Amino acid sequence: MSDVAVLSPELIPAFITKTFNHYFGNYNFLKDKFLQEQTEATEEGWIPVETFEKFNKVAGYIKNLAFRKELIEGLSGGEDYQFDEITFKVRKHPDVVVPESPADYWEACKARTAFFSGFPCDGTMEELITFCERYGRIESVNKRCLPGTNQFDGTLFVIYHKQADLKKALVAKDQFRPEYPIKRLLKSAWQKIHDKEVRELKEKKAKAPPVAKVGNVLKVTGLPANADTFVIKEFFKKFGNCAYVDPDEEGNATVRFSGNGNNIGREALDSAMAFYNGKLNILGEDVKGIEVRVLTEVENAEFWKEYLDNRSQKGGKKSFSQGSTGTPKKAEGANNSFIQKPTTTPKKTEGSNNGVTQKAAGGKTGFEMGKKRSAAPNRTGTPNKVLSKNRSGTPRHELTKNRKRSAGDEGVGMSKTKMKKARRN
16 A cells, blocks of 8 residues: 555545545646546546546555545545545536636646745655645645756745635745745746846856866877768767867867866766777777877867967857867868858859859859849840750750841931831831
8 A cells, every 4th residue: 555544544534535636626637648538438427436546646545445434535525526425436527617728727827826935955745735735725736856856956836726825825924844934926926037047147157258178178199181070079979078070181180078067078088988998999990090188288278278269259159260160171082071162252254244153163053043034135245144955955045145236227316206207218
């Protein structure tokens, strides 16, 4: 039997009533697929009490006939459910309607949620629930823990069943145990304060100047000329947060790990050495002679001086060389897909004055990408564009040149009226 069996007989009825109210209350019922299925299994939604033997909190009281009197007394006092003693079945109370819009219901729950702080970290769940129930029926108690741990941080979110009970809890002055004064806020008020604190902390971190780290940068030597820096980065990412790999022309590379602490790179290297039994086959077993070490004190000081100077010049961006942003450079002869983009402005087509640009390496002109271009020839007489050929190689269409008419051509320099008279003659 579960721990709840230790309750004395006089406490069992209240416990049963509270627990079944929770089961059939909308807060739990909307999330409990099992109860929903059991309710829909019969026309009127009646569920045998024996079904709840699967629920650990009440299983012992249902199975043990010695508690039958207390069980019936507790089941007879429900608000959110009905109990039929003859058939020994329960169902969700017909007057407690399931919300048509769960989203609206959860939003309404926020308006009935209180934030409590000041509890001792050793407070048990039973103590906390008992304290919160002083002001009325509760639907949920959520203990908050320290980040990354299961250690209670002394704060709670409590959803009350009624708005009136929430108001009682917020204005109360009683203490816990009784030496711990408890601070109380509406959750929405707490949320505003919390958001402001988070925003200020982010701004403070953004303004704080970066500092040099120790043991976060590794030196890789003995790399072949065609070393793929992407492979190197992916190798070290298995053992730490590898930020970038910056190779040089002498077969070396600098590998930096990001993080707030020191020796992150050193720990990553130790983990890699232990995992591969001291042999770091970064580029595969066929590539020999690669060695990895942590930067010396002098090397580390020089690295961070250059890094911080360039970061300051870039307005906070972590970039001081072509490969230092985490995007590996394409080494000569390497077979990777990191190709440097053209840095020069595309040239105009020779002999044209229409702004149609040549195709950049690996790119497309605006004409080929579907942008409309004027099909009319320019003033020099050079066609703006010759449309593409079909698969047979025959031109679909070739624009004609706009040849200037000679001074003797008919109609040159004449108005429409004079042109008509000239034609009549």
